[in-house]
Amino acid sequence: MNVKPHDQQNMSIFESRVDTCKVLSVEDDQDYQDALINALSTLNYDGKDVEILTANSAAQAGVIIAMNPDISVILLDVIMETDDAGLRLIDTIRDGIGNDLVRIVLLTGQPGSAPADDIMNRYDIDDYWSKPDLTQDHLQTIILSNLRTWHHLKDMKEARHGMQMLIESSQRLATKRDILGYTRSILEEVSQLLNIKKGGIVCFSDTADGEIEQAIIVAASGELSGYAQQKLGNVFDDHFLLQSISDACKEKKHVFIEGYSILLFSNKELEERVCISLVKLDRALLPNELNLLQVMCENINVGFRNVALHSKLTELAYFDPTSGLHNKNWLTREIKNMSPVDIPCAKLLMLHLEDLAHTEMVFGSKFVDQLIKSLCSHLHSYFTDTIHIVLVERDTLAVLVYASQVYDEKSLEPIIHASLNIENATHTVDVIIGSIEIDQFKHYEAEQIISAGESALEQARRKGLSFLVYCEKLASAIIDRYALLTDLREAVINDQIEIYLQPKVSLEHGELVGFEALARWQHHSGNFIPPDQFIALAESCGLIGKLDQNIMRRSCLAVKALVKEGIIVPISVNVTGSEVVRPDYFEHLAALLHDLEIDPQLIELELTESQLIEEKATICKQLKVLKSNGMKVNIDDFGTGYSSLAYLSTLALSTLKVDHSFVWRMEDSTKDWQILKMIIDLGKALGLTVIAEGIETVAQRTQLTELGCQQGQGYLFSRPMPLDQVVNWAEKYSKDLGHTL
Structure with a gap:
């Protein structure tokens, strides 16, 4: 009797493939709406088309959002049919519809009427921009950034959803976080579910060569407990049993033969391998036991996926998946755990790559990936001491340097104007650098040190400098400015x-x-x-x-x-100038003159x-x-x-x-x-x-x-x-x- 494996079941909403990303623009100014659509008409994200949905009012947007739960990004005008229509729509999306995944970018033509800090504190939004500040390049960068974030959040939500299914079906399996430990637990859980005393084995088989005899047994229990780490062919010489296991692998299905239950788990997370659980039976399984086993098998398959995703999320917590570089979480941990011996010579350099968004728009994301990789190689060749390179943002790197040398603008000139070889051509990158000597601010928390480096970088950009060192005077100026x-x-x-x-x-x-x-x-x-x-x-x-x-x-x-x-x-x-280019500036000016009865x-x-x-x-x-x-x-x-x-x-x-x-x-x-x-x-x-x-x-x-x-x-x-x-x-x-x- 065959039990239909989980991979053959209908795909869940989280596993469905999405070839189109949906962006909703909620705007009551049709001219501005048309301008947004035109600006986004050439947008392409990761090979997927970007579908632009539009609504001219908050009420219309609510209906569209309810009918399209897979909308990734919403561009939302603050003021529409009423002064707070956009803000009330945010509450509808988050609390009424219950969509906590969609990225909401708030747009306003009158920034002062809805101050950014107040709005960000009171409402669950992800970004806030003034319409006059949005060029086509800037708008596309914002959309691409939020699409990327939405997909990351979607992946994490998938992991949580699968983990919940696994916990509901088997609490003990849910405690396992690595593939090997999880597969060993399968044997225990199946044996306990079916009240099997004789035991069984778990092994992996490479589906590419199909030689089942070479599969390594990773777990064994009961009568077979002594066969762990041996090849399957060395333990079993029953040709019919080995052939049945081979057939299960080829047909990707569970197989029940006299004396054995062969459970097969095939999942893309297993990297072209299948997991085989072989349990010795001394009786035929009852119909209700088969149903329970089917549920267990489904939970196990979901578990494989979630254990792999958990490992991936753990990796993502400290690494950027695209570049393979350390991320900001890793940098925070590294500074927190820095030894007293390393602190006196530790320096944090924050590097901002100028006009990277424009470069990505012209040459594409793959070129920018190569550019960042080439810059990292350039940094490793320049710094002779130990360094760690961290990707803080798409256009911002952090370099943690352990060196006694004092760096200044002159010594960092090869970095500030870096000449990189990309695709057999020289590409020059202008880099702005903010620096902080960690020893001088060791009373700071790790997060504060990173923020201080970012502040030095921001001040350098604001003042038109190529290099700026964070110091007490600058810290005081930043506090005063705030x-x-x-x-x-x-x-x-x-x-x-x-x-x-x-x-x-x-x-x-x-x-x-x-x-x-x-x-x-x-x-x-x-x-x-x-x-x-x-x-x-x-x-x-x-x-x-x-x-x-x-x-x-x-x-x-x-x-x-x-x-x-x-x-x-x-x-x-x-x-x-930023006010004059607002689409409604002259209209509002004329209305003001009329209301106050002023001769133009x-x-x-x-x-x-x-x-x-x-x-x-x-x-x-x-x-x-x-x-x-x-x-x-x-x-x-x-x-x-x-x-x-x-x-x-x-x-x-x-x-x-x-x-x-x-x-x-x-x-x-x-x-x-x-x-x-x-x-x-x-x-x-x-x-x-x-x-x-x-x-x-x-x-x-x-x-x-x-x-x-x-x-x-x-x-x-x-x-x-x-x-x-x-x-x-x-x-x-x-x-x-x-x-x-």
């Missing part, structure tokens, strides 16, 4: 950052022609934080959108206040030259609309950015603002004077107003007037001042006009 960031977040959310207004005047006649709104933050300590410090901080942490909105609203309210006092001049507002001619936008060039294709149309409505767009810091001037004739611009550096140097530098004259002549030739900033002396004003510059601003006329001082200044300036200037 504290300042916390205060800044509170100040932005509570709209505590004010505007100061600096006048713009006509250089020829002296009359007031406008103001520039400048952000000013008075910290709760009483000190003013420099704008270049807190604005850069806001840009790095996703607060710049909310800050820009606050400054624009305050500027509009300032316009209304000045108009009531009879001061009808425009206020120019600096706008960051009284608000001007100031963008830097670099921002205009980078976002030309995106904002060209919107700038034309603004100009048609009477709003002016000014180029700030002109002359310090790109050398190409072609954009001046294609963008709807109104004003060139000459950077203060030219003004300050024009009296001492002939070249700066000539550049200044060229900019002014260029502006006049294109019909643009030219304004110079940073005017501090009468001599500077005179020279600029002679050169034909129409407008200016600077300390000569006034420092930036709060709104409540502007009216008094304007009245006094109007009375004094023409007397002192």
Whole structure:
């Protein structure tokens, strides 16, 4: 009688093959939805097609998710039919539907309205991005990373599911964690299940050669207990029995013959081998015993898979499966277990490979795998002392070095600009390095040391450095920066950052022609934080959108206040490039002007030259609309950015603002004077107003007037001042006009 082996049963939901990865985009802005679909149209993950599902509302997404439990990644807009529709959908997915596997990437067009830290703490999401920050390359990298994570989590969930089945069917088998120990337990469990006293054996056979006589007995009990580690052919000379075992292997089935039960377990985890359990019988098996045996056999087969997966997961806990390198868990353990003898000479170098995501997109993942492998060989050849290489992220390596040598940027130059041989061609990789001397921070926990190395690396990237050593000064600066960031977040959310207004005047006649709104933050300590410090901080942490909105609203309210006092001049507002490229930026700006009843001619936008060039294709149309409505767009810091001037004739611009550096140097530098004259002549030739900033002396004003510059601003006329001082200044300036200037 034959018992159908587990491999012949229907495959479970976890074992089904998936040739398509599903990504769901939940977005109520159809234009942005189309842009996402287009950006992901070329995506391919591990040879699998990526199917893009779309939903225009949270309600529609809930239905799609319920019908597609195998969705891997969800791109979810925060604000849709209601302000919290996206957030409520997260609770539905996790708690209502019970899907804890799908990766949820939250997208927002208004980062300030849903701060990242608050959302990450309150909701079970995996990533959070501002829409303007997502280029096609960045979006594809995020999706590929989350697909990879989803598959790893799916594998682990499969292991847990199989382990649960095994525990329910046989608690004792579940205690075994290695293949050899597990196979030896099979004999005990089957014998106990069937109440067999005579015993049996367990052996492995290689299915490639089919010579069953060569199978090695790995476990034996009862009457056969003395035959462990012998060949099957040396123990049994019964041709019929050996032939029956051979037939079971070929046909992959259990076989019952007189006096014996031959149980066969064939599983891909056994690496082309089969496990044979031979039990001596002194009676025929009853029907209910056959049913119990079938369940046991199914559990055993599942057990083989899970024991192998457990071994794999144990390996994955300390090794990266693709590169074979140690991973971050291993590094943490290694630092924790580091001996006192090794600590004084131990150094941790964190290496970031620049533009690796772009390289992978162009050349493919296999090329990047080869690149990392080649870089590891390069590192081993460079460091003559003992090192361990750890893969922290796809683009970040950690090198644990045991050496007395002190490394600096010069000595690490062969690593910073590494020339690697890949596929018989030289490929140069730019590497940024953050370093920490472990002995100097031995009071740190292992996790803190790794974080310190990562912080040094991040600071190096932020400052544009190739190499940076973590030190107490840097540690203090990081702590201070984090504290300042916390205060800044509170100040932005509570709209505590004010505007100061600096006048713009006509250089020829002296009359007031406008103001520039400048952000000013008075910290709760009483000190003013420099704008270049807190604005850069806001840009790095996703607060710049909310800050820009606050400054624009305050500027509009300032316009209304000045108009009531009879001061009808425009206020120019600096706008960051990341905000201007938001699909809804100009729509929201128009709505704000309408709600506050502001004449568009009284608000001007100031963008830097670099921002205009980078976002030309995106904002060209919107700038034309603004100009048609009477709003002016000014180029700030002109002359310090790109050398190409072609954009001046294609963008709807109104004003060139000459950077203060030219003004300050024009009296001492002939070249700066000539550049200044060229900019002014260029502006006049294109019909643009030219304004110079940073005017501090009468001599500077005179020279600029002679050169034909129409407008200016600077300390000569006034420092930036709060709104409540502007009216008094304007009245006094109007009375004094023409007397002192």
